[in-house]
Amino acid sequence: METFLIIIIIILVVLALGIKIIPQSKAYVVERLGSYDRTMQTGPHYKVPIIDRIANVVSLKEIVKDFDPQPVITKDNVTMQIDTVVYYQITDPKLYTYGVENPISAIENLTATTLRNIIGELELDETLTSRDIINSKMRSILDEATDPWGIKVNRVEVKNILPPKDIQEAMEKQMRAERERRESILKAEGEKKAAILIAEGEKESMILKADAKREAQIREAEGEAEAIIKIQEATAQGLKLLKDAKMDDAVLKLKSYEALVDVANGNATKIIVPSDLQNLVTAGTVIADSIKSDKKEK
Numbered sequence: 179m180e181t182f183l184i185i186i187i188i189i190l191v192v193l194a195l196g197i198k199i200i201p202q203s204k205a206y207v208v209e210r211l212g213s214y215d216r217t218m219q220t221g222p223h224y225k226v227p228i229i230d231r232i233a234n235v236v237s238l239k240e241i242v243k244d245f246d247p248q249p250v251i252t253k254d255n256v257t258m259q260i261d262t263v264v265y266y267q268i269t270d271p272k273l274y275t276y277g278v279e280n281p282i283s284a285i286e287n288l289t290a291t292t293l294r295n296i297i298g299e300l301e302l303d304e305t306l307t308s309r310d311i312i313n314s315k316m317r318s319i320l321d322e323a324t325d326p327w328g329i330k331v332n333r334v335e336v337k338n339i340l341p342p343k344d345i346q347e348a349m350e351k352q353m354r355a356e357r358e359r360r361e362s363i364l365k366a367e368g369e370k371k372a373a374i375l376i377a378e379g380e381k382e383s384m385i386l387k388a389d390a391k392r393e394a395q396i397r398e399a400e401g402e403a404e405a406i407i408k409i410q411e412a413t414a415q416g417l418k419l420l421k422d423a424k425m426d427d428a429v430l431k432l433k434s435y436e437a438l439v440d441v442a443n444g445n446a447t448k449i450i451v452p453s454d455l456q457n458l459v460t461a462g463t464v465i466a467d468s469i470k471s472d473k474k475e476k
Contacts, residue, residue: 196230198223205271207234217271236271240332243282247340248290250297252305259340260297262289264320265333273328281327285320289334292319302341309336 199222200206206218209231218225225232247261264285268274278284296315297305305312313334321331341349 192227196225196227198225198232203238205236205238205268206232207236207271207275209233214272214276234271234275236268236274238268238271240265240267243285244337245286245289247338248293250294252297252300252302254301256302256345257342258297258302258305259338260293261337262293262316263335263337264289264331265335266320266324266329266331268328269330270328273326275328277327281329284327285324285329288320288323289316292316292323302345306339306341309339312336 198206198218200218200220202220204220206223208215208218208225210226210229214233215230243264243266245262245264247259249257250260251257266285274281293312293316296312300308300312313336316334317331320334324331
């Protein structure tokens with residue numbers, strides 16, 4: 179009885195050991211009696227003890243592989259070192275398990291040979307400026323070549339391009355000369371713009387001064403013209419008032435006489451009388467001589 183219980187316990191343990199729970203992003207390749215049987219995806223599965231065997235555990239996540247620098251030769255016979263980074267993902271665990279021996283090494287070698295072929299068609303300058311083209315060509319070629327291995331190449335990036343030391347020094351000198359040339363051009367352009375701005379400023383200043391002077395002259399002329407007009411208007415208004423007052427000749431003669439008296443009170447010895455006051459000449463002359471005689475007696 180005890181032996182029977184032990185056998186049952188052993189059978190239950192063996193059966194329990196056959197239960198497999200596959201985690202997320204994993205796949206188990208199962209062989210039965212040495213031949214491929216199935217691929218167990220995420221979730222619970224049962225593997226028959228002794229008969230079934232897990233041949234490979236495959237990760238379905240995207241994998242990033244950084245390969246060591248590879249020596250390549252350009253079209254113009256320049257040897258350089260280039261290292262690449264490959265982003266790939268296993269899409270078929272069965273093909274990945276049985277398609278090629280050591281898939282990572284196969285991808286690395288395929289990447290190196292593909293890179294040499296592509297760089298061999300480019301010159302040094304094209305290699306340094308055509309990373310996008312190199313990346314695109316390599317991804318296309320690697321993706322097609324790895325399809326039988328159950329691998330999907332998502333992206334390939336050229337990480338570093340290392341030319342020989344003497345070429346690096348020449349490139350640095352060229353870049354330094356180019357920077358100095360650009361600096362000289364920028365400095366010359368700055369000085370040119372500054373000179374133009376100064377000239378434009380002086381021009382605008384002269385124009386503003388000329389405009390101000392012209393405006394002042396115009397305002398001065400307008401003021402003089404307005405003053406003359408005011409004087410003429412006042413004279414005309416005075417004449418109009420005299421005319422409206424209907425002043426006769428007697429009044430005018432009296433006003434003229436008063437004016438002559440005011441003149442005579444001064445130091446003048448000669449009096450110029452308007453033509454319309456000829457009737458007062460005699461009276462004015464007499465008054466002037468009288469004043470003169472009085473001054474001599476004093």
